[in-house]
Amino acid sequence: MQSQAGRQAGAQLRRVGWLLHAYRLETKLHALDHAVKANFNPNQPRVPAGNADGGQWTGGGGGGGGASARESGETLSGGDGDDRPGSQPKVPKHRPGSARARTTIVKQVARYVASFAIRSVVKRGRIILEVLQQGSWLEEYAPYIRAYVEPPKSLEELQDAVSSPQRGYDIHHIVEQTSAEQDGFPRSLIDSPENLVRIPTLRHWQVTAWSMLRNENYGGVSPRTYLRGRSWEERMKVGKDALIKNGVLKP
Amino acid sequence: MRPGELQMMSVAQLVERFEAIALAQDEAILYDEIKKFNRLFGQMENVKEELKSRVGDQRRALMVLYEHPNAQVRLKAAKATLAVAPQEARRLIEVIADSHEFPQAGDAGMTLLALDEGIFKPT
Numbered sequence: 001m002q003s004q005a006g007r008q009a010g011a012q013l014r015r016v017g018w019l020l021h022a023y024r025l026e027t028k029l030h031a032l033d034h035a036v037k038a039n040f041n042p043n044q045p046r047v048p049a050g051n052a053d054g055g056q057w058t059g060g061g062g063g064g065g066g067a068s069a070r071e072s073g074e075t076l077s078g079g080d081g082d083d084r085p086g087s088q089p090k091v092p093k094h095r096p097g098s099a100r101a102r103t104t105i106v107k108q109v110a111r112y113v114a115s116f117a118i119r120s121v122v123k124r125g126r127i128i129l130e131v132l133q134q135g136s137w138l139e140e141y142a143p144y145i146r147a148y149v150e151p152p153k154s155l156e157e158l159q160d161a162v163s164s165p166q167r168g169y170d171i172h173h174i175v176e177q178t179s180a181e182q183d184g185f186p187r188s189l190i191d192s193p194e195n196l197v198r199i200p201t202l203r204h205w206q207v208t209a210w211s212m213l214r215n216e217n218y219g220g221v222s223p224r225t226y227l228r229g230r231s232w233e234e235r236m237k238v239g240k241d242a243l244i245k246n247g248v249l250k251p
Numbered sequence: 252m253r254p255g256e257l258q259m260m261s262v263a264q265l266v267e268r269f270e271a272i273a274l275a276q277d278e279a280i281l282y283d284e285i286k287k288f289n290r291l292f293g294q295m296e297n298v299k300e301e302l303k304s305r306v307g308d309q310r311r312a313l314m315v316l317y318e319h320p321n322a323q324v325r326l327k328a329a330k331a332t333l334a335v336a337p338q339e340a341r342r343l344i345e346v347i348a349d350s351h352e353f354p355q356a357g358d359a360g361m362t363l364l365a366l367d368e369g370i371f372k373p374t
Binding site: 100212214246 | 281283285292293296351361371
């Protein structure tokens, strides 16, 4: 059993990790701010959404056209509050007693931080610290939040990571295992390396929940129901698409 | 809601009802209440059907929700108006897909794929 001193030291270490992470982002923000002030061109093309740097300005010079849907009103400097996509979640100072309450808050915090991915590479570090300062108990969930806001990775990277379990990540079956098994696909195929990826836990929950929700896209049934009786290839395509659109897999 | 109650509502009331259901869906997603969400989905389908059945197809009235601060409300309004305002609705779905407001951004991206691949044919 870990001593109280040990726990305190662990908490301190986690805090240092966060501060370093925030510092790196803040350094980036200053560089970006400087570049923007030096030569800002609102019509400069951006990296398409879905890429690791989706929405950010590309290195290419000016150039007209190519305006993205988001372009109007978006600024790299971000602002301190008015342009935030969602309101900052309320984090209780003391650790909630139920796992459900904690999970809900962690999800809200992760989504809130992730929503700054574009207009706010700039202030992300500061935002994380701001949120953490509201409730230090959140530090125990830092690996989950940090994993959630990571940029998408290649399929090879996600597959290779399966052999390295890590807190904040889950092993995910691209083709959903239960319904695949019910439809007679062999376990050797379901658990094959091609079908397994290590993805952030909170993204895993997000994709899994999406697959169970009724959806207009599939005639009013859930993606899981829609895929019943369909080929392995079709399931694999939908599974990969869902990972791409949920910010886990590079297009 | 009792049978026949939707028929008694004005278009504005139906839009309000649509908004309330979408907000409840957002909460159900947050709390992983899958069954509740799926029940709400059915209720929203009924509201859409009622608007569609009104003279002139009143689903366009849902476009007032395009500026709503909640992403689930915006996404649902966009999907519900694809058949009557395809360009405006698609553009909004594109904005949400690019927004990094998850989980709605993910569903918006999948909606665009389903539209492009002919899986989703709004009627």
